[in-house]
Amino acid sequence: MTTLDARMLGPLEVRIDGKAATIHGNNARKLLAVLLDEANRPVPIEGIVRGVWEDELPERPVRAARNLVSDLRRDLRPFDDRIGITDGGEAYAVRIEPGELDLQRCKEKRRSAAVLRASDPGAAAAALREALAEWRGPALSGVPGRLTEAIARRLDEDRLTLLEECFDIELELGAGAELLPELRQTVAKHTTRQRFAAQFMRALHAAGRSVEAIEHFEAVRRRLADDLGLDPDPELRAVHAAILRADEPQAEPGPALAPSPAVPSTLPPTTARFTGRDEQLAELDQALAAGTGSAGSAVISGMGGVGKTALAVHWAHRVAAEFPDGRLYLNLRGFDPAAPEDDARPALGAALRALGVEPDRVPADLDEQTGLYRTVLADRKVLVLLDNVRDTRQARPLLPSSPGSFTVITSRDPLLGLVVGGARPIPLQALTGDESQRLLDSFGPAGAESDSRAGRRVLRICGGLPLALSLVGAWVAARPHASLLTLAERLESTGNVLNVFSDKDAAIDLRTVFTCSYQELGARAAAVFRILGLHPGPDITVPAAASLAATEPGEAADALRELADANLIEEHRPGRFTMHDLLRAYAAEQLDTGVSQAERSAAAQRMLDHYTHTAAEADRRTSFFGGGRDVPGPVEGVRPEPIRSLREANDWISAEYQVLRGLLQLRSGPSETEREPEPDPVLDERIWRLAWCLAEYMLDRNWAGDLLAAQSAALAAARRIGDANAEAVALGYMAGAQLMTGEEAAARTRIDRVLDLAERHGLRWAEAFAAFTLTIYAARRGREAEALDHAMRSRALFAEVGDKSWEHRALYSAGWHAAKAGDLETARASFDEMHSEATRLGVPHGAVVAEMGYGLIAHHEGDFDAAVRRYRGAVSKFAGLELEVSESNVRDLLGDSLRAVGERDEARGEWEAAARGFVKYGMALEAAAVRDKLARLDAEDGA
Numbered sequence: 037m038t039t040l041d042a043r044m045l046g047p048l049e050v051r052i053d054g055k056a057a058t059i060h061g062n063n064a065r066k067l068l069a070v071l072l073d074e075a076n077r078p079v080p081i082e083g084i085v086r087g088v089w090e091d092e093l094p095e096r097p098v099r100a101a102r103n104l105v106s107d108l109r110r111d112l113r114p115f116d117d118r119i120g121i122t123d124g125g126e127a128y129a130v131r132i133e134p135g136e137l138d139l140q141r142c143k144e145k146r147r148s149a150a151v152l153r154a155s156d157p158g159a160a161a162a163a164l165r166e167a168l169a170e171w172r173g174p175a176l177s178g179v180p181g182r183l184t185e186a187i188a189r190r191l192d193e194d195r196l197t198l199l200e201e202c203f204d205i206e207l208e209l210g211a212g213a214e215l216l217p218e219l220r221q222t223v224a225k226h227t228t229r230q231r232f233a234a235q236f237m238r239a240l241h242a243a244g245r246s247v248e249a250i251e252h253f254e255a256v257r258r259r260l261a262d263d264l265g266l267d268p269d270p271e272l273r274a275v276h277a278a279i280l281r282a283d284e285p286q287a288e289p290g291p292a293l294a295p296s297p298a299v300p301s302t303l304p305p306t307t308a309r310f311t312g313r314d315e316q317l318a319e320l321d322q323a324l325a326a327g328t329g330s331a332g333s334a335v336i337s338g339m340g341g342v343g344k345t346a347l348a349v350h351w352a353h354r355v356a357a358e359f360p361d362g363r364l365y366l367n368l369r370g371f372d373p374a375a376p377e378d379d380a381r382p383a384l385g386a387a388l389r390a391l392g393v394e395p396d397r398v399p400a401d402l403d404e405q406t407g408l409y410r411t412v413l414a415d416r417k418v419l420v421l422l423d424n425v426r427d428t429r430q431a432r433p434l435l436p437s438s439p440g441s442f443t444v445i446t447s448r449d450p451l452l453g454l455v456v457g458g459a460r461p462i463p464l465q466a467l468t469g470d471e472s473q474r475l476l477d478s479f480g481p482a483g484a485e486s487d488s489r490a491g492r493r494v495l496r497i498c499g500g501l502p503l504a505l506s507l508v509g510a511w512v513a514a515r516p517h518a519s520l521l522t523l524a525e526r527l528e529s530t531g532n533v534l535n536v537f538s539d540k541d542a543a544i545d546l547r548t549v550f551t552c553s554y555q556e557l558g559a560r561a562a563a564v565f566r567i568l569g570l571h572p573g574p575d576i577t578v579p580a581a582a583s584l585a586a587t588e589p590g591e592a593a594d595a596l597r598e599l600a601d602a603n604l605i606e607e608h609r610p611g612r613f614t615m616h617d618l619l620r621a622y623a624a625e626q627l628d629t630g631v632s633q634a635e636r637s638a639a640a641q642r643m644l645d646h647y648t649h650t651a652a653e654a655d656r657r658t659s660f661f662g663g664g665r666d667v668p669g670p671v672e673g674v675r676p677e678p679i680r681s682l683r684e685a686n687d688w689i690s691a692e693y694q695v696l697r698g699l700l701q702l703r704s705g706p707s708e709t710e711r712e713p714e715p716d717p718v719l720d721e722r723i724w725r726l727a728w729c730l731a732e733y734m735l736d737r738n739w740a741g742d743l744l745a746a747q748s749a750a751l752a753a754a755r756r757i758g759d760a761n762a763e764a765v766a767l768g769y770m771a772g773a774q775l776m777t778g779e780e781a782a783a784r785t786r787i788d789r790v791l792d793l794a795e796r797h798g799l800r801w802a803e804a805f806a807a808f809t810l811t812i813y814a815a816r817r818g819r820e821a822e823a824l825d826h827a828m829r830s831r832a833l834f835a836e837v838g839d840k841s842w843e844h845r846a847l848y849s850a851g852w853h854a855a856k857a858g859d860l861e862t863a864r865a866s867f868d869e870m871h872s873e874a875t876r877l878g879v880p881h882g883a884v885v886a887e888m889g890y891g892l893i894a895h896h897e898g899d900f901d902a903a904v905r906r907y908r909g910a911v912s913k914f915a916g917l918e919l920e921v922s923e924s925n926v927r928d929l930l931g932d933s934l935r936a937v938g939e940r941d942e943a944r945g946e947w948e949a950a951a952r953g954f955v956k957y958g959m960a961l962e963a964a965a966v967r968d969k970l971a972r973l974d975a976e977d978g979a
Contacts, residue, residue: 046172212242370426466500479509569624572698586673804833924953
C-alpha cells in the first residue's frame with residue numbers, strides 16, 4: 037500500500053513510500069506549505085495568490101493559482117487527488133489522513149501528554165519527547181516568502197513552548213542532573229527566554245551546583261539590563277530566592293504579573309487631513325458618556341477604504357486625556373492583505389507585553405491570556421482601540437471589563453454579537469460631496485482644483501471613498517506639473533479604474549483592500565458578488581439577484597445579506613441593495629478573471645430577461661388597452677416579478693427606472709469614440725425589446741431626453757443584428773422624442789426612414805406606426821385635418837395586422853384630432869367606441885381617456901358646464917392613477933372651459949397647476965403655452 041508522509045517541522049518534505057517527492061519551484065513549495073498548514077480546511081484562492089506571489093501579482097492571478105495547483109498535483113502523484121477545489125470553486129484544500137502529517141502527529145502526542153500529566157507524569161514526559169522528535173530543524177526551512185516565514189515563526193514558537201512543558205515535567209520527576217547538558221545548550225541559544233533560564237537554575241540546584249545557579253542568575257540579570265533594559269521576571273526571581281534559602285525551587289503554577297503595570301500609549305498618529313464625520317464623532321462621544329460606571333464600547337463598521345481606522349484614531353486622540361491608565365492600539369489583522377489573522381492570541385500577547393507583562397510570562401492558552409489581560413486591567417481606566425477585527429470571536433477576549441474603560445472596534449463586519457452585548461453600532465458611509473472636496477483640497481494647490489469641472493469628475497469616480505480620494509490627492513501632489521484634468525481623463529479612459537488606484541503598499545491598494553473582504557466570503561455569496569459586476573446599478577432587489585445568479589430567491593437573499601454583513605453592498609432601502617461604483621468595478625474584474633465567457637453571457641441574458649419580461653408586464657398594465665409587447669419567453673433560471681395592477685406597474689418602473697436606463701447602455705462603450713461592440717444577437721435583441729417596453733412610460737411623462745437615449749441604444753442594437761422592424765420601432769420613437777422637443781425637421785427625417793424601411797421590407801406594423809407618428813407631427817404643425825387622416829390610416833393598418841392595443845391608441849388619436857378639426861360626429865363615434873371597449877375589457881386608463889375626449893367635444897359644442905364636469909372627473913381619476921402628465925393636460929383643458937364660463941380665478945388655479953406639472957416633466961412647449969394663457973388673463977384683469 038502506498039504511504040504518504042508530509043513534513044513541515046523542519047525542511048518542507050513529502051515522502052511517498054519513503055522516498056522524497058521532488059517539488060519543482062519555490063512557488064509550488066510555498067503553495068504546499070500554505071495548504072499543509074491548513075490541512076483539511078479550505079484555503080481561498082485569493083489567499084493563495086497573496087501568499088505565493090505577495091506584491092508581484094501575476095496578470096491573471098486566479099488562472100496562475102490554478103496552474104500552480106496543477107503543477108503541484110503532478111509532483112505529488114499518485115496522491116495528486118488529495119488537493120481538491122472546494123467552496124464552490126473559490127478555494128483549495130489538501131486532504132491529510134491521520135498520521136500523514138508531522139504537525140498533526142506532534143499535536144496529537146501533545147494532547148496525550150496533557151491527559152496523562154496528572155495520572156502518569158512519566159508517560160506524559162515520554163509523549164512530549166515523542167512530539168519533540170517530530171522536529172528535524174527550524175520549521176519550513178528553505179521555503180521563502182512572508183506568509184510561509186510567519187507560519188514557520190508560529191510553529192517554532194510552539195516547539196519552544198512544548199520544550200518548556202517537557203522540561204517542567206522532567207524536573208518534577210527528579211531528572212535535573214540528566215537535563216543539564218540539554219538545558220545548557222538551550223539557554224545558550226535562547227538567551228532572553230527567562231523560563232529556560234529558571235529551568236536551568238533548578239536543574240543546577242538539583243544536581244548540587246547551587247553556586248553555578250546563582251552565578252547564572254546574575255549573568256542573566258546583567259544581560260537583560262544591558263541589552264533590553266529589563267529586570268528578571270517574577271518566576272526567575274522566585275527560583276533565585278528559593279536557591280538562596282536552600283529550598284527546593286518549584287515551577288511557577290502560572291504566569292506572574294509585572295510588579296509595576298506599564299501605562300501604554302500606543303495610538304498611531306492621527307492624520308492632519310481628517311475630514312468631516314461630525315455625526316459619527318458625536319455618536320462616539322455619546323457612547324462614551326453612556327458608558328460611565330461600566331465598560332463601554334462602540335463598533336465602527338463599513339467597507340474597506342471608507343475611513344474606519346482614521347475615524348477611530350482621530351476620536352481616540354480627542355478623548356485620550358480621559359484615560360490616565362493607558363491608550364492601547366491593537367491591529368488584529370482580521371483582513372490583513374498579507375496574512376489575515378482570525379485568532380485573538382497574537383493581539384492579546386502584544387497587549388500584555390505593552391501592559392508590562394514579561395514576554396516569557398505570556399501564556400500560550402487563549403483563556404489564560406484573556407484572564408491575565410483582564411486581571412492586569414482590573415481597576416484601570418483604559419481606552420482600547422481594536423482595529424481591523426475579523427469577527428466577534430476575535431474581538432471578545434480583548435474587551436476590558438473594568439468600569440470606565442472604553443473599547444472602539446473597527447471592522448468590515450457589523451459585529452452584531454458585540455452590538456447585542458451593548459456596543460454602540462456606528463456604520464460608516466462614504467463622505468459627502470462637500471467632505472470629499474475638502475479632503476482633496478487638503479493636498480495642496482493641485483488638489484484644490486476639486487471645485488473645477490475636472491475635479492468634480494474625479495470626485496464622482498471616487499464616490500466619497502476616503503482611500504480613493506487620498507490616493508488621488510497624493511497622485512496629484514506628487515506630480516506638480518499634472519492636474520486633476522489629466523487624472524480625470526485617465527480615470528475615465530481606462531478599461532479598469534482600479535489600475536489607477538493601485539499602489540505598491542498593499543494596505544492602501546484599493547484592489548488589495550477589496551480582496552481582503554472578498555476572500556472571506558462563502559462560495560454562494562462570492563458567486564453573487566462576482567455576478568453583480570454585470571449589473572449596472574444603482575441597486576438590485578432579491579428577485580433580480582435570484583434571476584441573475586439562476587438561484588432560488590431565498591438563497592439569493594442569504595447571499596445578499598452576507599455581502600451586506602461584509603460591507604461589500606448596502607441595503608439602503610428595505611429589499612434594495614446598492615454597491616459602491618469602485619466595488620462594482622472590482623466585482624466586474626473578479627467576474628472577468630474567475631468566470632468563463634459563456635457563463636458571463638448566460639448571466640447577462642438572465643439579467644436582461646428578468647427586467648424585460650417584468651417591464652413588458654408593467655407596460656401592459658399601464659397601456660390604455662393592455663396588449664403588450666411581443667417578448668419571447670425567458671431563459672431557464674429567470675423569475676420575472678409579478679405585476680398585478682396599474683399601481684404595482686408604476687411603482688415597479690419608478691423603483692427600477694435607473695437600473696432599466698443602465699441596462700439599455702449595457703452594449704454601449706464608455707465614450708462616443710469607443711469602437712462599436714461586436715454583434716451579439718442574444719443581448720442586442722433583448723436590449724431593443726426592453727427599450728420598446730419602456731417607450732410609452734417615457735412618452736406619458738414627456739421624458740424626451742431619456743426616450744431619445746433609450747431608443748438610440750435600441751437603434752444601435754437593431755442595426756447590429758440587422759432587424760429592420762426593430763430599427764423602425766426605434767426610429768419612430770426617436771421621432772416622437774424630437775417632436776416633444778420641437779425638433780420637427782429631424783423628426784420628419786426619422787419618420788421618412790421608418791416609411792422607407794416599411795416599404796422595402798413589407799413591414800405593415802411599421803407602416804402603421806409611422807402613420808401614427810405622422811399624426812403627432814401634423815398636429816404639432818397645427819394641421820388637425822391632416823392629423824385626423826393619418827390617425828384613421830394608422831387605425832386601419834393596426835386593425836389589418838391584428839394589434840388591438842395600438843388600434844385603440846390610433847382610435848383615441850383620431851377622436852381627439854377630429855374634435856380639434858370640428859368633426860364632432862367622428863370624434864364622438866371614436867370616443868364612444870373607446871369607452872365601450874375600455875368598459876368591456878376593464879381598463880380604467882382607457883375609460884378616463886375617453887372621458888377626457890367627451891369633455892373636449894362638449895367644449896367645442898359650447899356646453900362648457902358639461903366640459904367642466906367631464907374634465908374634473910378625468911382630473912380626479914388621473915390623479916388616482918398617479919398619471920401626473922395626463923392630469924396636467926386635463927387641467928390645461930379644464931382651465932379653458934372654466935375661463936369660458938367666467939370662472940377666471942378657478943381657471944387661473946387650474947392653469948397654474950398645469951404649468952407646474954409641465955415644468956416638472958420638462959414639457960417646455962406646453963408650459964409656455966399655458967403661461968401665455970395666464971399672461972393674457974393677467975392683461976385682461978389689468979385692463
